[in-house]
Amino acid sequence: MSARLISASWLLVLASLLNFACCSASYDVPDYVAKHAPIVWLHSDDHYLPSDLLTHVQHTTPKIDGKLIKDKLPALNLDNLDLLNNYRDVALASNDDPLSNPAWMRGTAPDKDGRIHDATPCVVILVDNPFNDVDAFYFYFYSFDQGPNITQVLHPLERIVKGGKVGQGMHFGNHIGDWEHNMIRFKDGKPVGIWYSQHRDGAAYQWGDPELTVTDGRPTVYSARGSHANYAKPGDNIHDVALIDWCDKGKKWDPVLSAYFFKYHKDNETVTTLNPPDKKNSGPPAHNFTSLFYYDGIWGDDQLSDSDPRQDHVPKFGFRRFLDGPQGPKYKQIVRKEIYPNRRPKKTWIEFSAGMFMTAYPWALEGWRGWVTFVFVVILIFLLGVGVKVAITKGVRRYYSKGRYQKLQQGEQILMEDFETNEVLFRAATGPWTGTGQTGRIGVMILCRLSCGLYLGPFSSYFP
Structure with a gap:
């Protein structure tokens, strides 16, 4: 009898251990996610560095159309932020004037090893795909995005936009709150491709692409000054046809050393919290900050109205100085068929027109070529006008002749x-x-x- 009890006891202990091991494993981040995580080089002159998510929330107030929510709300944090989903079009409006450049908007610099202390500015989300694929999204958060100024507009378009405060160096396209990301696709635990987010779109690379720099299994990412767009190469990077992003090897940042980790479940569109790589087999995570993922609103102010004295616009193009803040990771198309998003943005008419102009400028508009093109266009318009006139003349005569012939057939003398x-x-x-x-x-x-x-x-x- 006692032997049976002992055997049963051992079986219970073994089952408990197996259950604990399975449960612990389900909360752990796979080794390859950290082993191949990007290394980000922040620009040496970037005044707006990675920012702690909780600090950002604590320095904002939820508003709708610029007005406070009438209901009494508890103090917001990363565990209850989604209660704002009970309202529509919520914005986390800054408690400070962005022109005052408060310290919390400037973020935190990493140390020499790339670690950011006392702040968590990164969110890693794992998404399972068919065929043993796992998409690992590495999201980077900044409390302020500084748009370009006149020095970041390609020649000769800078002549067109120059004027007013823009000519004095005013930055346009700024917004509070900024989410950028890389996505690495793994197949059987090995990286096969990577996505770099860049403003409204981005760039995708296969893992063996010669333009991609990989050191000790980790891809290099260059974060653009102010805008924080991600690029595979340093130097000047052109985006949106005629704007320049500046990248260099400034401050090294290892995002996964200070990150929250989650796993996304496509079937019910939920996430579960995972333990960071340095806390494996420690059971369920100590926190459950999934609310930051579920929050539907924007992570900054609404676009300032034109009546606001802080708002301004770029002459002839209408670009605003301050724009809406962005939505969070949930709205970055994390379920993808390819490495790039399923829905790519279409060019605006301004981008299309600027692209045509920039393409034609070097060989048809620059210097003396502009006069030649002008004369050619004048001649072409003249010939076109003559051709249209001749066509109309012939058409009218043909119509008249046909009418006279019909009258003759009817017996006209x-x-x-x-x-x-x-x-x-x-x-x-x-x-x-x-x-x-x-x-x-x-x-x-x-x-x-x-x-x-x-x-x-x-x-x-x-x-x-």
């Missing part, structure tokens, strides 16, 4: 004087072009014009 006049005109028109023959033919042309005017009636205005 032609006077003998018309035949005699036409015979005289024909002989004069077919005469020589010299001497009196030439004079006669000119006269015939005048008579023809007069005849056309009499016969054509309202259509005579088409003929000079």
Whole structure:
């Protein structure tokens, strides 16, 4: 009897251990997610660094259309932020004027090893895909996004936008709150491709792409000054046709050393919290900050109204100085068929026009080429006008001739004087072009014009 009890006890212990191991494993981040995580190089002159998510929430107030929510709300944090989903179009409005450049908007610099202390500015979300694929999204958060100024507009478009505060160096396209990301696709635990978010779109690379720099299994990412767009190469990077992002090897940042980790479940669109790589087999995570994922609103102010004295716009293009803040990771198309998002943005008419202009400028508009193009266009317009006029003339004459022919078929009589006049005109028109023959033919042309005017009636205005 005792032997049976001992055996049963051991079985219970073994089952408990197996259950604990399974449960612990389900809360752990796979090794390859940290092993191949991006290394981000922040720009050496970027004044707006990665920012702690909780600090950002604590320095904002939820508003709708610029007005406070009437209901009494508890102090917001990363565990209850989604209660704001009970309202529509919520914005986390800054408690400070962004022009005052408060310390919390400037973020926190990493140390020499790339670790950011006392702040968590990164969110890693794992998404399972078919065929043993796992998409690991590495989201980077900044409390302020500084848009470009006149020095970041390609020549010669800077001449067009130059003027007012823009000409004085004002930045446009700024917004409070900024979510950027990389996505690495893993197949059987090995990386096969990576996505770099860049403003409204981005760039995708296969893992072996020569443009991609991988050091010790980790891809290099260059974060652009102010905008924080991600690039595979340093230096000047062109985006949106005519704007420049500056990247360099400034401050090294290892995002996964200070990150929250989650797993996304496509079937019910939920996330579960995972333990960071340095806390494996520690059971359920100590926190449950899934609320930051579920929050539907924007992570900054609404676009300032034109009546706000802080708002301004770029002449001729209408770009605003301050824009809406962004929505969070939930709205970054984390379920993807390819490495790039399923829905790519379409070019605006401004981007299309600017692209056509920038393409034509070097070979058709720059310097003396502009005058040649101008003359060519004038000649082309003239010839086009002549062609249209000739076509209209022939069309009207054909229509008139057809009408006269139909009248003849219906029994209309032609006077003998018309035949005699036409015979005289024909002989004069077919005469020589010299001497009196030439004079006669000119006269015939005048008579023809007069005849056309009499016969054509309202259509005579088409003929000079």
